[in-house]
Amino acid sequence: MERKQRLAVLGSTGSIGTQTLDIVRNYPERFEITTLTAHSNWEALAAQAVEFAPDNVVIANERFYTPLREALSSQPIKVYAGEQALEQVVRSEAVDTVVMALVGYSGLFPTVSALLHGKKVALANKECLVVAGEIITALSAEHRAPILPVDSEHSAIFQCLVGEPSPVEKVILTASGGPFLHKTAAELEKVSVEDALNHPCWTMGAKVTIDSASLMNKGFEVIEAKWLFGLRPDQIDVLIHPRSVIHSMVQFADGAVKAQLGTPDMHLPIQYALSFPERMPLDGPRIDFAELGCLEFFKPDTARFPNLGLAFECLRRGGNAGGILNAANEIAVAAFLDGQIGFTDIPRINTETLARATAIARPTLDQYRQTDAEAREIARSLLPAQARSRNCKAQSLNS
Ligand SMILES: NC(=O)C1=CN([C@@H]2O[C@H](COP(=O)(O)OP(=O)(O)OC[C@H]3O[C@@H](n4cnc5c(N)ncnc54)[C@H](OP(=O)(O)O)[C@@H]3O)[C@@H](O)[C@H]2O)C=CC1
């Protein structure tokens, strides 16, 4: 019998993390868990650890080390805390595959560490490619550490390309358009956090849901596609497709277009990244084409949703531009979720930070760190005074 695939699930308490554990539950003969991690939700992490009996767990926020350790005191499970521990656990001999389900910049250095140690990475964390795609893809090639896309659009493209020897003419990334697809610029000024969190098709973590509403998510996915599939900016199109049935498409030199379709359920792309090249059975609803009727498509509007244009600008600029945009966006989204700024302040802060931060053409990893710190500082300075101090407080609580 084949040995089980041993998984380190980073961000196991989140949306992608918990759906990964559903797959492990369905296929205990195929997968076992070596590592589970969370940021603050130590109770959920402890419950997962009792169920899946990993070798170790990491709580990134050190403030929750003691309660987690106490909760697991009767278990033969090592308990670590802090961000450095995330980089260490992925290196273990006992890990075959790292499921990278951390959100934001926090995914960058653990991904680097996993690739440096030749691990297969099932990658949901698109931000690490937005910030440092050149280094990430170079490490993957150098250390023969494959990156399997989990993001639904990139999994769709990957599925269209399996066994396909011909070069790609272009890819068409589909976008739901989010909850504000038909809002006017004036209406966008007044939308609430609750409205923005109400995604029409997908249930996801808060940060990516806000990014979907502002089209920052699609912009990040354009950059992600460039690095995953080695594309030029003019080979990447974005198409609004509100029902999210077609997850993305690939066009070839003879004009043929392949698409991958499915219900909006992340279990499929996560499972495919883990089982590739095999497809394993997955229960759940199937598309009823007769019921679907017609599918709609529109061009995106970058005047109402400037974040998409900013991402294309970052592709053209290269260097550390993606790192600046990502850092600004993380500050702006946190402030929006905290009720401190309006929805349209997000692209405003992103635009202004991109204009002000120091551009570096070929950054090292250390320079990516400096860029992240500088861009966060600039973005914070653009928040209203009251939000600025709250944002700094939230940052220090997180560390
Ligand atoms: N959700 C989805 O359907 C999709 C998500 N993605 C991408 O996958 C990634 C994860 O998204 P999602 O699962 O929605 O996010 P969630 O917010 O649901 O989960 C994030 C996970 O990371 C942990 N975490 C948060 N901040 C930190 C930090 N600073 N250091 C260490 N751990 C941290 C959280 O721990 P805790 O629970 O303790 O806060 C949680 O386990 C994102 O990059 C997103 O863009 C891509 C496609 C679809």
Ligand SMILES: CC(=O)[C@@H](O)[C@H](O)COP(=O)(O)O
């Ligand atoms: C499920 C997934 O992959 C998300 O990244 C999704 O793409 C969000 O939807 P939109 O960004 O298209 O609204």
Ligand SMILES: [Mn+2]
């Ligand atoms: Mn996506």
